[in-house]
Amino acid sequence: MMRHLLKAASGLLLAGFLALPAQASETAGEKPVLRSQVMTLSDIVTVGDFYSNAGMLASKPLFRSPDMGTSGNVPADVVAERARAAGLETAGTDGLRTVVVYRGATRLNHDQLAGLARKALAERNAGIDTERLDIRLMQAPDEVLADPKVHDPIRIDRVEWNQSNGRFTIQATVAVEVGTEPLILTGVATEMVDVLVLVQPVRRGDIVREEDLNIIREARTKVPAGALTEVEDIVGKQARTTLRANAPLSRNDVQRPILIERGEKITVTYVMPGMKLTSRAQAMDSGAKGDVIDVMNLQSRRIVPATITSRGQVRVHAANPIVASLNSEKN
Numbered sequence: 001m002m003r004h005l006l007k008a009a010s011g012l013l014l015a016g017f018l019a020l021p022a023q024a025s026e027t028a029g030e031k032p033v034l035r036s037q038v039m040t041l042s043d044i045v046t047v048g049d050f051y052s053n054a055g056m057l058a059s060k061p062l063f064r065s066p067d068m069g070t071s072g073n074v075p076a077d078v079v080a081e082r083a084r085a086a087g088l089e090t091a092g093t094d095g096l097r098t099v100v101v102y103r104g105a106t107r108l109n110h111d112q113l114a115g116l117a118r119k120a121l122a123e124r125n126a127g128i129d130t131e132r133l134d135i136r137l138m139q140a141p142d143e144v145l146a147d148p149k150v151h152d153p154i155r156i157d158r159v160e161w162n163q164s165n166g167r168f169t170i171q172a173t174v175a176v177e178v179g180t181e182p183l184i185l186t187g188v189a190t191e192m193v194d195v196l197v198l199v200q201p202v203r204r205g206d207i208v209r210e211e212d213l214n215i216i217r218e219a220r221t222k223v224p225a226g227a228l229t230e231v232e233d234i235v236g237k238q239a240r241t242t243l244r245a246n247a248p249l250s251r252n253d254v255q256r257p258i259l260i261e262r263g264e265k266i267t268v269t270y271v272m273p274g275m276k277l278t279s280r281a282q283a284m285d286s287g288a289k290g291d292v293i294d295v296m297n298l299q300s301r302r303i304v305p306a307t308i309t310s311r312g313q314v315r316v317h318a319a320n321p322i323v324a325s326l327n328s329e330k331n
Contacts, residue, residue, distance in 0.1 A: 031053065049062075050099065051088060052061060062186075082302070106146040114140065115135075125163075136187050136190075140187070146175055191225055194217055197247060198213065199211075200212065213231060239257055260287055260311070261283065265283075280297075280298045293307050
């Protein structure tokens with residue numbers, strides 16, 4: 001690397017650069033100071049990169065930079081000699097033996113390349129959320145080094161994605177030190193969804209509590225239609241059958257808690273201003289709170305619809321003729 005830097009420096013210095021007077025080359029009253037480390041994004045390292053207080057000579061080239069993303073060591077006395085030859089007459093080593101030159105690069109690791117693929121697929125497929133797209137790269141470099149001076153160093157040229165099996169191929173172009181290079185990414189992309197599951201089995205008839213639930217991420221293709229995703233859609237509901245743990249839950253798995261069973265003896269209430277009428281009846285159907293079921297008055301045997309209000313309690317609609325058959329009791 002040092003030989004590379006020195007060889008490049010010789011060519012640059014022979015290119016016709018003229019030394020300026022020392023009083024014009026340095027910031028007045030301040031001696032140039034050699035830096036122990038140099039970071040550059042350019043392919044050329046200048047006097048000003050190596051020395052602070054380089055004045056008007058700061059932009060003069062001294063060495064060619066190492067490759068992008070790499071570093072090289074240069075003897076401090078060689079740097080000082082080249083700087084003096086370029087016109088910085090008071091340049092010295094300032095007690096240093098070597099100077100490390102770093103050439104910057106835009107680095108994209110494996111995870112960042114997966115993110116690039118995720119974004120490219122989502123942008124070209126309406127309705128796909130990048131946060132819900134799982135990417136598994138099958139063909140991709142461990143790292144890509146791109147030109148840091150380019151704002152968007154990777155350009156996506158073509159995207160192919162078979163959503164039935166998830167396989168994709170992305171063709172891209174990377175801006176590098178000189179020109180561009182092709183980049184091909186292949187892999188499998190799976191759209192994921194968050195679904196509710198039980199942390200432990202729930203028996204038939206039991207009420208589902210919030211602490212019974214967990215949210216997991218599953219491939220959309222494995223999630224049945226109508227799977228529940230919101231906690232409020234299931235908490236407080238009753239299991240229709242015994243439900244197993246870690247399986248997606250659907251609306252058909254639960255129901256509102258049954259407050260009245262068919263054949264159960266219940267209390268029927270009719271309320272009007274200043275009057276409450278009650279009677280005993282038999283439920284002809286099962287139901288949850290708010291359901292309208294048929295009830296049969298135990299005295300008149302008349303069947304009318306009523307709304308379930310609580311366990312063992314129903315309310316008869318005002319227009320129903322059962323009122324005439326109820327045993328009344330004044331408030």
